[in-house]
Amino acid sequence: MWRYLIPIGLFGALLAFFYLGLGRDQQTLPSPLIGKPAPAFELPRVDDPSRTVSSQEFAGRPYLLNVWGTWCPGCRQEHDVLLDIARRTVVPIIGLDWKDDLELAQRWLRELGDPYAVTAFDSEGRVAIDWGVYGAPETFLVDAAGRIVHKHVGPLTIDIWEEEFMPKIAATGSANE
Amino acid sequence: MRLLLAALFLAVCMHDAHAIDAAPAFDDPALQARYERLTHELRCLQCRSETIADSNASLAADLRRQTRELIAAGKSDAEILQFMQDRYGDYVLYSPPLAPRTWLLWAAPIALLAGGMAAAVVVIARKSRLPDTDPNDPGLGGS
Amino acid sequence: MSAELGHFALILAFCLTLPQAFFGLAGAAWRRPQWMALSRRAAAGHFVFMAVAFACLSYVFYVNDFSVLYVAHNSNSELPTFYRFAAVWGAHEGSLMLWLLLQSLWTLAVVAFSRSLPVTLTARVLGVLALLSAGFALFTLMTSNPFERLWPAAMEGRDLNPLLQDPGLVVHPPMQYTGYVGMSVPFAFAVAAMLEGKLDSLWARWVRPWATAAWVFLTIGITLGSWWAYYELGWGGWWFWDPVENASFMPWLIGAALIHSLAATEKRGLFKSWTLLLAISGFSLSVLGTFLVRSGIIESVHAFANDPERGMFILIFLGCCSGAALALYAWRAPLFRSSAGFAPVSRESFLLLNNVLLVAATLLILLGTLYPMFLDALNLGRISVGPPYFTLAFMIPMLPLAFLLAPGMHASWKRASFERHKKLLAILLALAALLALLVPTLVYGWRSVLTVVGLTAALWIVLSSLIEPIERLRKGHSLSAGVLGMCVAHLGVGLFIVGAVTVESWSQEKDISLSPGESAEVAGFRFDMVGLRNVSGPNYEAVESEIAISRDGEQVAVVRPQKRTYRVQTMPMTEAGIDNDWNRHLLVSMGEPLGDGAWSLRLQYKPMVRFIWLGAFVMAFGGVIAIFDRRYRQRVRSEATSPAAADASTA
Numbered sequence: 001m002w003r004y005l006i007p008i009g010l011f012g013a014l015l016a017f018f019y020l021g022l023g024r025d026q027q028t029l030p031s032p033l034i035g036k037p038a039p040a041f042e043l044p045r046v047d048d049p050s051r052t053v054s055s056q057e058f059a060g061r062p063y064l065l066n067v068w069g070t071w072c073p074g075c076r077q078e079h080d081v082l083l084d085i086a087r088r089t090v091v092p093i094i095g096l097d098w099k100d101d102l103e104l105a106q107r108w109l110r111e112l113g114d115p116y117a118v119t120a121f122d123s124e125g126r127v128a129i130d131w132g133v134y135g136a137p138e139t140f141l142v143d144a145a146g147r148i149v150h151k152h153v154g155p156l157t158i159d160i161w162e163e164e165f166m167p168k169i170a171a172t173g174s175a176n177e
Numbered sequence: 178m179r180l181l182l183a184a185l186f187l188a189v190c191m192h193d194a195h196a197i198d199a200a201p202a203f204d205d206p207a208l209q210a211r212y213e214r215l216t217h218e219l220r221c222l223q224c225r226s227e228t229i230a231d232s233n234a235s236l237a238a239d240l241r242r243q244t245r246e247l248i249a250a251g252k253s254d255a256e257i258l259q260f261m262q263d264r265y266g267d268y269v270l271y272s273p274p275l276a277p278r279t280w281l282l283w284a285a286p287i288a289l290l291a292g293g294m295a296a297a298v299v300v301i302a303r304k305s306r307l308p309d310t311d312p313n314d315p316g317l318g319g320s
Numbered sequence: 321m322s323a324e325l326g327h328f329a330l331i332l333a334f335c336l337t338l339p340q341a342f343f344g345l346a347g348a349a350w351r352r353p354q355w356m357a358l359s360r361r362a363a364a365g366h367f368v369f370m371a372v373a374f375a376c377l378s379y380v381f382y383v384n385d386f387s388v389l390y391v392a393h394n395s396n397s398e399l400p401t402f403y404r405f406a407a408v409w410g411a412h413e414g415s416l417m418l419w420l421l422l423q424s425l426w427t428l429a430v431v432a433f434s435r436s437l438p439v440t441l442t443a444r445v446l447g448v449l450a451l452l453s454a455g456f457a458l459f460t461l462m463t464s465n466p467f468e469r470l471w472p473a474a475m476e477g478r479d480l481n482p483l484l485q486d487p488g489l490v491v492h493p494p495m496q497y498t499g500y501v502g503m504s505v506p507f508a509f510a511v512a513a514m515l516e517g518k519l520d521s522l523w524a525r526w527v528r529p530w531a532t533a534a535w536v537f538l539t540i541g542i543t544l545g546s547w548w549a550y551y552e553l554g555w556g557g558w559w560f561w562d563p564v565e566n567a568s569f570m571p572w573l574i575g576a577a578l579i580h581s582l583a584a585t586e587k588r589g590l591f592k593s594w595t596l597l598l599a600i601s602g603f604s605l606s607v608l609g610t611f612l613v614r615s616g617i618i619e620s621v622h623a624f625a626n627d628p629e630r631g632m633f634i635l636i637f638l639g640c641c642s643g644a645a646l647a648l649y650a651w652r653a654p655l656f657r658s659s660a661g662f663a664p665v666s667r668e669s670f671l672l673l674n675n676v677l678l679v680a681a682t683l684l685i686l687l688g689t690l691y692p693m694f695l696d697a698l699n700l701g702r703i704s705v706g707p708p709y710f711t712l713a714f715m716i717p718m719l720p721l722a723f724l725l726a727p728g729m730h731a732s733w734k735r736a737s738f739e740r741h742k743k744l745l746a747i748l749l750a751l752a753a754l755l756a757l758l759v760p761t762l763v764y765g766w767r768s769v770l771t772v773v774g775l776t777a778a779l780w781i782v783l784s785s786l787i788e789p790i791e792r793l794r795k796g797h798s799l800s801a802g803v804l805g806m807c808v809a810h811l812g813v814g815l816f817i818v819g820a821v822t823v824e825s826w827s828q829e830k831d832i833s834l835s836p837g838e839s840a841e842v843a844g845f846r847f848d849m850v851g852l853r854n855v856s857g858p859n860y861e862a863v864e865s866e867i868a869i870s871r872d873g874e875q876v877a878v879v880r881p882q883k884r885t886y887r888v889q890t891m892p893m894t895e896a897g898i899d900n901d902w903n904r905h906l907l908v909s910m911g912e913p914l915g916d917g918a919w920s921l922r923l924q925y926k927p928m929v930r931f932i933w934l935g936a937f938v939m940a941f942g943g944v945i946a947i948f949d950r951r952y953r954q955r956v957r958s959e960a961t962s963p964a965a966a967d968a969s970t971a
Contacts, residue, residue: 004653007597008646011604015639017690020697021617022635023628029222029702032266099235125239132264134222134236197911197920198831213829220704226562226621228706231555271706273691278700282691282709286684286716293676293717301669307661309734314589314658316521 031132031151038065038142039130043120046097046105053094053118058142062172064093064165065140066116066156067128070104072136078155079112085161086115091141091169095119098128098136141165143172196233202245215244215257220269228271323388326376327467330417333369333424334457336362337450340427344447345515348440356443360431363446366453367424374421377466378408387473390414390466396479396888398859406489407480409497412614412624413466418493419610420460422501423453430505430530436954437526444512445505452504455637463630479859479888488548496541496568500606502534503571506578507603507645510596514648519592519656524585529947531582531599535575536943542568543936554881554896554909556829556924558932561710564622566689567609570682574602577678579943584671587733591668592656594675596649604642605682611638617693663735670728670736677721684713722777722817726784729810745784752779764826764927774821781814805946812938819931828925831911835918843925845906846870850878852917860884862895865919867908869899876906881921883910905929 033039042054066082068075086093095116097105102121109119122128131140134153141150150168152160203209213230219240221232229237229244240261247257261269273279310316340362347355377390381404386392394407394414409418427449434442460466509527513519545568546558559565578598584591612618615631662668688705696702726748730741738745756775760767785807792799832840834849841847850866862884869877879897886893899906904927911920 001654004650007600008643008650011642011646014690015635015643017694017697018611018615018617018635021693022615022631024617024696026616026619026626029268030266032263099239125235126243129239129243129264132266134265197909197922199833199911199914199920201830201832218706218708220706224621225619226560231557267701267703269704271704272708273703273705278695279691279703282687282705285687286713289680289683290677290717290720293680294673297669297672297676300672301662301664304661304668305664307659309660309662311589311658311660314520315660316588316590317525317586318588 028153029134031148033132033148034151035147035149037146038140038148039127041120041122041127041130043096043122043127046095046102046109046119046121049102049121053120055146058092058094059146060144062091062141062143062169063117064091065096065131065142066093067096067098067131067133067136067138067140069098069100069136070108071100074155075137076112078137078157079115081156081158081161082115083113084158085156090166092117096127096131096133097121098133099123099125139165141168143168145172196229196231196237196241198241202241203248208248211254212245212248215248215254216241218258218271219244219261220271222265222269322376322379323385323467323469326373326380327465329369329373329376330420330457330461330467333366333373333420334454334461336366336369337454337457340366340450341447341454344443344445344450348443348447348512348516351440353439356439359443359446359450363424363427363431363450366450367428370421370424374408374417377414377417378405381405381408384477385473386475386477387470388466389468389470392470392474392477394477394480396477396859398887399477399480399485400858403480403485403489407484409493410480410484410489412630413460413464415493415497415624416456416460416464417466418497419501420453420456422494422497423449423456423504426498426501426505427453430508441509441512441516441523441526444515445508448508448511449504452508452641455641459630459633459637463627463633476888479886482860482884482886482889482891482893483552485859485886486548486552488544488552492541492544492548495537495544499534499536499538499541499575500568500571500609502530502537503575503602503606505530505534506599510599511645511648514596514645514652517652517655519596519652521586521589524582524595525952527599528579528582528586529949529952531575531578531602532943532947534602535572535579536940536947538568538572538575539936539940539943542572543933543940546936547933550929551896551898554894554898554907554922556827556907556922556926558823558929561685561688561707562622563618563620563689564609564613566685566710567605567612570685571602571605571609573678573682573685574598574605577675577682578602580671580674580678584668588660588662588668589658590660590662591671591675592658593653596653596656598675598679600642600645600649601682604638604645607634607638607641610634612689618689662733665731665738666736667728667731667733670724670731673724674721674728677717677724680717681714684717685710688713719773719777722774722781722813725777725810725813726780729784729806730787741787744787748783748787749776749780752776752783755779760822760826764822767825771821771825774817778814778817778821781817782811785810785814800949800951802946802949802951805942805944805949807942808945809939809942812935812940812942814935815931815938816935819928819933819935822928823926823932826927827929830923831920832923833914833918833920835916838918840921840923842923844871845876845925847906847908847921847923849919849921852919855882857884859888860886860893863910863913865897865908865910865921867897867921869906879906879908881908881910883919900930902930903928 038055040055042052045051045053082093093116097119137155139152139156140148143149149172150165152164201209202212216230217228219229221227221229221234221237223234223236224232229240244257247260258270267274273282275283340359343355344359347359380388380391381395384397390413394410395404408414427446430445506527513523550558581591581595581598585595611631611634613622613624614634616626616628617631688710691705692703727745753776756772756779760775788803789799789807828843830840830842834840836849836851839846839848848868850868852863852865855862855864862882864880864882867879868875877899879899881897882895884893884895894909897908904925907924909922913919
């Protein structure tokens with residue numbers, strides 16, 4: 001007799017899952033690199049392409065890696081926030097200019113202000129692939145030991161900076177300084 | 178904000194000028210077949226309803242190039258898929274990797290077939306012992 | 321003004337569902353013939369107001385009234401008139417209006433074609449259908465009003481998505497929705513039977529044409545969708561196991577199982593429990609499909625809307641209608657057990673296996689579609705489940721089923737001895753295997769054992785579905801529409817499998833760049849880029865290339881693919897150039913200009929691809945034939961159709 005209740009039982013379980021699934025963020029993908037060593041890179045600099053910048057230069061201290069492009073509206077949106085964060089001099093911000101035009105990028109930084117300690121020029125997107133980048137803007141927090149501890153997809157806001165990044169910076173900072 | 182991102186993705190992805198390379202990736206048909214198979218198993222992360230073989234997103238073109246280079250470097254299919262998985266997670270693979278959380282998914286086809294057949298056998302065995310018709314509702318007969 | 325009129329008509333349509341529901345259900349429960357008659361009138365009135373509302377929405381599209389938000393989002397004054405009407409259902413709000421209109425049409429059809437049914441049953445069916453309409457109407461009015469105004473009005477509309485500006489948009493959604501909504505009729509019949517406490521073989525006879533009709537429309541809708549995507553997108557694929565495609569396929573599989581289960585219930589009074597559950601599941605899957613597409617819970621390029629609020633409403637609706645039906649099932653199903661049996665080898669056994677395998681396939685597709693959502697909801701990460709999984713999972717139950725079709729068609733009820741057809745079936749199987757092995761290998765080359773196995777099953781089905789018609793015609797026996805329909809439909813299945821297996825095994829493609837004067841070769845065909853020119857369309861600009869296709873020096877075809885840029889949405893789009901022939905398609909799609917007149921092109925060879933859609937349409941045609949069987953139009957004497965006699969004879 002009880003087997004006639006199986007269909008409605010299964011249906012109820014299904015509804016419960018749907019309820020749990022509603023309203024979840026579909027756009028953002030979790031990064032498999034959290035907790036792993038940040039991929040090393042060596043790329044030409046946007047301000048002076050004859051020189052290179054490498055991840056080695058920042059070993060031993062925490063830093064932010066911000067992926068951007070002049071073609072990306074969200075990056076324009078977060079640019080002022082980045083300038084604000086840079087002014088607070090908590091950690092250096094390294095820019096990764098992704099699949100961009102060099103001249104446009106240089107003009108962008110000249111005209112809008114340069115929040116970056118240095119900007120790397122990833123014209124072919126290989127470094128971006130290594131970092132698992134799929135949509136600009138993306139911002140990574142790397143700790144002093146060179147591990148990626150946080151990733152944010154989408155334009156930064158001061159709230160996100162204070163709620164997501166600052167606590168993690170404090171945690172890694174105090175452990176290493 | 179998510180809406181803006183979604184709109185941007187949609188704008189890139191809803192146009193269907195498919196990811197047409199300027200030339201076949203490999204002259205060797207065996208390598209070309211591997212390239213085609215792999216690019217059809219990887220999901221484009223910008224145009225998420227397409228494989229990187231069919232997507233026109235710039236990321237798809239970059240990942241196709243990466244696949245080509247890895248094949249040319251002699252990597253096996255498993256190594257190439259692992260390369261992508263390490264950077265983008267399980268999401269990038271259209272064939273879900275076998276792990277405890279996907280055991281149910283992968284076991285389901287055989288389990289349902291076997292279970293269904295077993296249940297059918299039990300029911301048929303029972304039914305074969307019953308009389309031909311039910312006097313309450315003999316059915317309308319015919320062919 | 322017309323928008324307000326339409327809005328008002330929609331509200332009235334909603335209001336009329338309430339008396340339709342009340343008088344139908346209460347009238348049947350308390351045996352009041354006047355109430356039941358009132359229910360029918362309310363259904364007719366509901367249709368009228370729904371038609372007016374839909375007409376008003378069409379009108380505001382026709383006159384380019386951009387003060388209506390929905391029109392501003394989905395149309396444009398340069399949009400050809402043809403597409404302006406189709407744009408009505410091009411997005412979420414309008415598609416709901418289409419759903420409601422079709423629901424009212426199916427209800428009207430039930431009113432019109434139920435003369436030979438007991439009044440109480442019809443009244444209950446109308447009552448249930450009214451509740452479904454009420455739910456959807458409320459959803460539309462409360463969360464998705466297509467008549468909302470935009471103030472100040474837009475000067476121009478955002479234009480219909482260029483991908484939708486194609487004749488496919490005019491036919492695919494209406495057919496698809498007619499199928500989805502049509503599944504509500506067997507659902508309503510099932511609920512009505514459970515409410516009445518009576519489910520017998522007569523009931524099955526009445527429901528069968530409705531189930532078949534809904535399934536036919538689903539078949540046509542899905543086939544048109546596949547065909548449209550194939551030629552519109554030019555990617556050469558005909559099925560991607562996208563969540564929305566799966567959402568349409570699952571009701572189809574259950575519908576197919578339902579038709580077969582109803583056969584057993586009609587002929588022998590068996591499988592009542594199965595039939596009930598299948599009828600309930602069919603419509604539930606239709607609503608589930610609607611939920612998946614509009615709630616944002618699943619990622620899909622087809623997704624209409626990404627709105628958890630709307631999703632919640634549909635979830636509640638789904639919970640109510642399917643939950644109530646399943647609760648009724650738990651209560652009433654024990655009543656409907658049959659004490660009849662059948663031999664291990666019999667038509668009934670084959671139908672049981674058919675049910676089991678089709679349901680298994682449906683469950684697997686459901687599992688694969690929802691699995692990423694399950695894991696995410698349990699915080700176990702994000703995965704993707706795509707064609708590699710679905711193709712394997714689908715084939716596992718379907719391959720055995722394909723081989724059961726031929727003998728199943730010829731099995732007799734109660735005990736099948738296959739006396740007449742044993743030898744013939746065996747010969748045809750051997751013939752099928754031989755043909756499957758030799759013909760494709762000689763024409764295309766060896767591929768794999770699986771290919772031969774698949775083609776053997778397909779050819780066996782094709783050959784054996786011809787046995788019955790040929791035999792009967794030769795002996796001068798009559799061939800009822802029911803039997804003919806069955807044979808034709810199964811023939812369609814065989815043709816479909818031939819197409820699917822051949823295309824998946826032997827298609828070839830090549831990406832290459834060509835400038836005028838250059839050529840490339842695929843599958844023995846030579847593609848010459850003859851020239852390029854600019855073309856102007858009503859709302860787009862395009863570059864068109866002329867490609868001459870030849871074989872062994874002889875010209876076979878000239879195709880003219882285009883790369884279009886639509887003026888309003890500035891989306892670039894490819895129109896593939898396709899050369900059709902009965903046994904293959906040749907496709908050319910344009911990619912990007914590479915400078916100096918060179919363009920990247922995708923050249924594709926698709927053998928036997930037409931059989932996919934041909935087979936599916938033949939399946940649908942078989943269903944249509946079966947609906948016209950004379951026995952559905954007979955008044956059955958043993959069941960009273962007048963209310964007075966119903967009082968006396970029904971328990």
